[in-house]
Amino acid sequence: MFMANKAAVFGAGLMIVILFVSYILPLFFSADKFAYAGKRHTAPFTDGGPLLGTDYLGRDVALIVMHGGSTTLEVAGFAALLIVTVGALIGALAGYYGGIIDRTLMKVTEFFQVLPGLLFALVVVALFGASTTTIVLAIGVISWPPIARQTRSEFLKQKNLEYVKAARSIGASNARIILLTILPNTLPVLIVQATLTMGAAILFEAGLAFLGLGDPDSLSWGYYVGLNRQYFLVNWWGVTFPGLMVFLTVLSLSLIGDGIQDAINPKLRGR
Amino acid sequence: MADKPLLSIRNLTVRFGTFTALKDLSFDLYPGKTTAVVGESGSGKSVTALSVMRLVTLGTRAEIDSGEILFQRKDGSEIDLIKASEREMRDIRGNEISMVFQEPLTSLNPVYTTGNQVIEAIQLHQGLSKQEAYSKALEMYEMVRIPRAEKVLSDYPHQLSGGMRQRVMIAMALSCDPKLLIADEPTTALDVTIQAQMLGLMKDLQDQTGASVMLITHDMGVVAEVADDIVVMKRSRVVETGTVYDIFEKPTAKYTQALLASIPRLGSMTGKTEPELFDLVQEEDE
Numbered sequence: 001m002f003m004a005n006k007a008a009v010f011g012a013g014l015m016i017v018i019l020f021v022s023y024i025l026p027l028f029f030s031a032d033k034f035a036y037a038g039k040r041h042t043a044p045f046t047d048g049g050p051l052l053g054t055d056y057l058g059r060d061v062a063l064i065v066m067h068g069g070s071t072t073l074e075v076a077g078f079a080a081l082l083i084v085t086v087g088a089l090i091g092a093l094a095g096y097y098g099g100i101i102d103r104t105l106m107k108v109t110e111f112f113q114v115l116p117g118l119l120f121a122l123v124v125v126a127l128f129g130a131s132t133t134t135i136v137l138a139i140g141v142i143s144w145p146p147i148a149r150q151t152r153s154e155f156l157k158q159k160n161l162e163y164v165k166a167a168r169s170i171g172a173s174n175a176r177i178i179l180l181t182i183l184p185n186t187l188p189v190l191i192v193q194a195t196l197t198m199g200a201a202i203l204f205e206a207g208l209a210f211l212g213l214g215d216p217d218s219l220s221w222g223y224y225v226g227l228n229r230q231y232f233l234v235n236w237w238g239v240t241f242p243g244l245m246v247f248l249t250v251l252s253l254s255l256i257g258d259g260i261q262d263a264i265n266p267k268l269r270g271r
Numbered sequence: 272m273a274d275k276p277l278l279s280i281r282n283l284t285v286r287f288g289t290f291t292a293l294k295d296l297s298f299d300l301y302p303g304k305t306t307a308v309v310g311e312s313g314s315g316k317s318v319t320a321l322s323v324m325r326l327v328t329l330g331t332r333a334e335i336d337s338g339e340i341l342f343q344r345k346d347g348s349e350i351d352l353i354k355a356s357e358r359e360m361r362d363i364r365g366n367e368i369s370m371v372f373q374e375p376l377t378s379l380n381p382v383y384t385t386g387n388q389v390i391e392a393i394q395l396h397q398g399l400s401k402q403e404a405y406s407k408a409l410e411m412y413e414m415v416r417i418p419r420a421e422k423v424l425s426d427y428p429h430q431l432s433g434g435m436r437q438r439v440m441i442a443m444a445l446s447c448d449p450k451l452l453i454a455d456e457p458t459t460a461l462d463v464t465i466q467a468q469m470l471g472l473m474k475d476l477q478d479q480t481g482a483s484v485m486l487i488t489h490d491m492g493v494v495a496e497v498a499d500d501i502v503v504m505k506r507s508r509v510v511e512t513g514t515v516y517d518i519f520e521k522p523t524a525k526y527t528q529a530l531l532a533s534i535p536r537l538g539s540m541t542g543k544t545e546p547e548l549f550d551l552v553q554e555e556d557e
Contacts, residue, residue, distance in 0.1 A: 162378040169324055169372075170365030170392040170443065184382040 008259020014252035018245070022069025033063045033219070044237045055238045056231045064219050065242050071220035072246070075135055075205045080198035082140035087147025088190055092178050094148070095155025106152070113145040118207060125213040132215065139204045147193050154186040188264040195257035199250040206246045221246050275343065277302045277483050278323065278451055283338030283353075285318055285327060292318045292333065294507045300451065300500075302343075305477065305484040307494040307515075309530065310504035316487045319504070320453045323485070324370055325352055325360050342368070345450060366396040369444035373456040375437035379428035385439045386424030389446055396447045411442040414479075415472060434465035438472070445476060452477075453485045458493060470497050491534050495519060503527045 003009060037050050037060035044053040044061070052062035094105040121138040128134045158164060159182060167181045206222030208214060214223035221242040228238030276299035285293040293315045300306045308316045321327035323340055340352040345367055350359065364370075372378040380388060389408040393399060399407065405424075412420035415438040428436055437457060444452055454473065458466040474497050477484055488494060494501060494515065501518045503511045503526065511524040522528045540546065 162372050162374050163380045165326060166370075166372055166378040166440070166443075167380065168326055168364065169370040171361045171363070171395050172391075173361060181380055185380070187382075 005259045005262055007255050008262070011252040011255025011259060014248055015256060018069065018249050018252065019073075021066055021245075022073055025066050026070070029063060029066060031060075031063065033067045034059060037063070041231070041235045052241050053235075053237045055228055056235060061237055061241055064224055065221065065245055068218065068220045068224055068242060069245065071132075071215065071218040072202060072205055072209075072222065072249070075132055075139070075220070076198050076201040078132075078136045079139040079143070079201040079205070080194055082136060083144045083197050083201070084147055084190060084194045086140065087144040088151045088183070088186075090144070091148035091151025091153075092155055092183060092186075095152035096159055096174070096178050096182070098156075102152070105148075109145045109148050112142065115142055117142040118204070121204065121208055122211065122213065125208060130208075130213045130215055135205060135208060135214070138208070139201050143197060143200065143204070147190070147197065150189060150193055151186060154189055155182055158182050158185055188260075192257050192261045192264075195253055195260065199253035199257070202246060202250055202253070274301050276300060276341075277343050278485075279341040280319070280323070281339045281341065283319075283322060283340065284336040285315075285322055285333055286336050287333050291507055293322065296338070296504075296507075296509055298502045298509055298512050300483050300485055302450070302483055303477075303481050304499040305474075305486055305497050306500040306502060307486045307488060307498035308502045308504060309488060309491065309494055310510075311489060311530075314504040315507045316489075316504055317455055320370065320455050320485065320487055323352060323451075323453060324364060324368060325355070343450070362396075365392055365444075365449070366447045367449050368451045368453065369447065369449040370453040370455065371437070371440050371444050371457045374460050375433050375440055376460065378440055379436055381428055384425050384427055385431065385436075386426075389424075389439065389443045392443045393446045407446065408442070411446045412439075414445070414476065415439075415442045417442070433461055434468065437461060437465075437469060441469075441473065441476070445480060445482070448480060449482055451483045451485065453487070455487045456489070457486075459488070459490070466493070473497065491531060503530065 036058045038054045038058055039049070040054055040056055040058040042049040042054040042058075044051065046053065050060040050062055052060075052065070055061055055064070090105050090109065094102040094109075120142050121135075124138040124141070125134055164177060164181060167177050172181065205214075205220065206225070209220045209222030210226040210229075212223075212226055214220050214226075216223070219227075224242045225239045225246075228235060228242075232239055278300040280299070281297050283293055283296040284291065296315070296319065298306075308319060310316050318327055318333070322335060325335075327333045328335065335353055338353065342350050342352050342363070344350055344363070350363075352360070352363070355363070379385060383391075386405070386408055389411060390401070390404045393404040393407050394401070397404070397407075408424060409420055412423060417423050417435065417438050423431065423435070423439070428439075431439070437460075441457075452473075457473070458469050461469060470493060473484065476482075484497075486493070486498060498515045500514055501512065502509055503518070503524065505526050510526050511518065511522065518527060519531065522531055
């Protein structure tokens with residue numbers, strides 16, 4: 001099903017290329033990315049200059065973009081993992097137990113949902129410093145509510161189905177029913193959400209880094225766009241290439257997410 | 272009926288908010304017997320079954336108001352299922368009392384193979400290794416006469432027909448050798464030939480295992496086929512109880528008479544062009 005969806009296959013291919021560029025290529029180009037590589041503001045594809053030109057300090061744009069990928073992807077990956085775990089857990093408990101537990105957890109969820117996302121993350125990162133951990137936590141804290149709500153709705157739908165009653169009638173405990181009986185049935189939805197969330201987390205990381213709240217040593221894509229921003233009129237390539245990488249990564253994740261969704265939802269098939 | 276009842280329901284009252292789903296319900300189930308609980312839709316048959324499993328309060332606003340359900344456990348002790356702790360109930364469910372549901376199509380978890388689910392049920396109560404549980408499951412599948420049992424163990428529920436899934440459910444329910452099997456309209460969702468097979472199978476298995484069966488149904492034909500005792504329910508109350516012979520021979524309650532009269536008889540339409548209307552039983556009749 002997934003393979004029949006051309007857009008999704010394109011997205012998956014794109015993701016493979018991005019992972020290759022971010023994780024395999026740096027092994028072969030391990031030169032210091034901060035080193036001087038040519039006259040500053042050398043345009044891309046000039047003879048004798050680096051492939052994608054140099055930035056305002058004469059550093060190799062291609063090298064920095066290549067090395068910056070892993071930071072962005074890791075922050076986004078961990079954030080997505082955190083978001084899905086927390087969201088799924090809270091949604092599962094709320095949906096399964098209902099009543100006062102549901103109302104309390106949903107109020108908490110709503111509280112986090114009304115926080116102005118970027119602003120809150122900015123405050124957190126500004127207060128606790130721009131380490132990878134704080135950025136992951138900041139993104140996680142503001143992004144889990146939609147997953148929690150979706151998981152809750154799935155649990156509400158599933159918990160009264162007969163197979164859950166049957167599981168209980170053979171003597172399964174609540175924890176067992178939540179984790180082993182119902183949760184696997186909500187996985188299709190969760191996987192799609194996780195993919196889309198990861199795309200959002202990348203944009204978030206790029207946004208924070210662009211505003212300067214990133215690790216200056218690892219020069220993630222967003223951070224590098226931010227650094228090159230003021231030279232945009234003389235040096236378009238410094239912002240374009242890292243920006244393009246962010247764009248392509250998010251695009252590929254969205255396409256993959258849509259593809260999985262179509263593959264598991266027969267009603268949307270052949271639309 | 273000299274035996275001590277296996278399960279004794281005494282003055283059970285269950286409410287859903289302001290609606291009383293079971294009113295002062297009392298009846299006994301005897302070891303090794305099949306007791307049919309019959310009655311119209313909404314008469315409280317399923318609520319009775321779920322109360323015995325104590326699944327009735329789950330996810331609903333139901334409350335067990337009063338009464339007791341005395342059950343003779345495997346170890347010989349007697350327990351009131353209403354006062355039992357959740358831990359004790361978990362130990363009893365599936366192990367001493369198990370249940371087969373109405374909808375075989377939805378009562379298996381779609382993401383696991385059927386074998387996986389039966390093995391889970393076995394491992395929950397018997398402390399067997401995966402390997403032992405697997406052979407036990409295989410044995411159960413053969414007992415409920417599933418052809419190609421080994422293959423079906425690794426099939427997912429959607430790959431099986433309704434009758435096959437119900438067999439899996441029965442295998443799962445009997446896998447821990449329960450003393451009481453509650454079957455909530457086990458044949459309603461199946462077609463007539465499969466129904467007959469299922470009833471025959473359940474009867475055979477009961478003879479083999481010596482379990483009691485509480486059969487919930489609204490099909491008097493099924494009752495006549497397999498039941499020893501009958502409990503007739505209407506509007507949250509027991510109308511009449513007795514052995515299958517007594518009830519079919521000389522039903523005393525008007526409602527039971529009407530219920531029996533509602534079964535079409537072969538030849539009853541001879542010489543008529545269309546079915547006749549019959550009087551509905553009114554509430555005041557009792």
